[in-house]
Amino acid sequence: MAPTEGLRFSVGDRVSCNMGSDGWASGKVVALNYREDHWPPTKTAPYQVELDPAYGSALIFAPLDQPRVIRAEMPSTFSLPEDGREAAEVVEELKAETAKLQKEPCIVSVLGPELMAIAEDGTEMFVPKDAGPWLITLTMMGPADTAYGSNLRIQLKVNSAWPKSPAEVRVHSWIHSPFLKQNGVLDEAALAEAVSAAESDSPLCKTVRAARALLCEPTKFCEEDGTESAEDACESNQERFQVISQYSAMRQHDWLFDPQKAYTADSIHPDYWKAVSVNTPEAWSSIVTTEVEEVFSVPLFKPELCEAFVEELDKFHATGLPARRPNSMNNYGIVVNEIGMEPALDQLCHSLLQPLAHYLFPGVGSQFDRHHTFVVRYKVGEDLGLDMHTDDSDVTFNICLGKTFKGAGLQFCGNQGSANHRKASLQYQHKLGHCVVHRGHRRHGADDITEGERLNLIVWARNIEYRRSRHWSRFNVQSRSTGYKRESGPPDPVCLSFTHDRDYGVFKEYVGSKQRHRGKGWCPPVHAEYDGFMGEEPLDD
């Protein structure tokens, strides 16, 4: 059908809709100029879309007729361009361009082009063979004496239609920017504009200059109404930068911050060091313990590394410098990327943890983009434990740093949305230096500590390719609506969440400040209630 009324799509057209952090979901247009009764008279949405059964057949609307909101359903032109060129020719060109890039004054290091370990074609993930896409990884320096005067790590994803099809820019460093999307990808429209303003005879250098300018001089690219957000971003960077540089003079173990020195044969458990050096399935299987299906553990840090890490955190606390907390329930933990450890932790994540994740969870664990890394801390008289939850990660690594403690086990239940997601599957006892590895969608929580103090380093690793695949969308979009399977029976008490569940109060008492959550839960969704389900009474106001 031809598009009507100036809209790009017609009723019946197959489309993909941007579900925000949930990725893209496929469906078909069922109405144009859609309206809901309660909307003001002038408000319409260009399209109503019925999502595919894989996404719960939900009826949604697209608020804007823009490619970033709704696009034609097709294999992403990004990964599998129809007008792609010979791969060898593109690789040669990219090599020549990366050589030019090395000479740019802001560039610290360049790696690649490397074939991606895993990529998405708009719906599914595939292992690239030789036709791309490729990644170019680089570290560059922001302008000195500004809020951006530190190393920035970015990755360029390039396909075989390069340079006709632009590179996607992924920013691994945690930088505040009005142009950065939630997943760490630079806004495509802003990048295109900045590329057209950049000067260079190499398209790759132009892209990198444009990315640097967007990230480090955001006000130049903002319309008047956006200047405020650019200024806010600048201020947040300044604050972060200040903490990092102030603390750099007070560090107890400088080597912990150094990507060349922190995670080496001196600090990594010898079994792990051997396995990662060999990196074969046999080597990994000889050190991995399967604690229960899809939950694994490995020896990772030597006790000396754990001890130094804990001393460093104690030192940071003692300075009184402001720290960002990992979540609202852990008031004494700390986001370690924010105190200057990011370069070293990048190295830990990409060189040491990535190969293990590829072995344990091929596909989703085969490639990581940015990671959110923090330390949780539990102590009697402070935070005791952590409510049942799922992580905003694709793969989570959880390493016990010490100190000595009793209680504080890690309870695992089922996968989010499954019939047994509130059934207990494992109580894991942390061991010094050992790392537990699990998927982010696994329901888990920390038992209360009864004695001593426990600190754990948590790495939430994310994979952009996976989050764009149908699998992730199905799991996340669908599971929030119709996708929760009917629960097989009442929950096991250890799997109850006081922040999420509608029946917590039926089985357990809300103690102290937990009271305020009574009646506010959403889980399980109504259609997924087990036989005989009873919801709790709401809180009397």
Ligand SMILES: O=C(O)CCC(=O)C(=O)O
């Ligand atoms: O305390 C632990 O070991 C788990 C912490 C955790 O699950 C989290 O912070 O997401």
Ligand SMILES: [Fe+2]
């Ligand atoms: Fe967690």
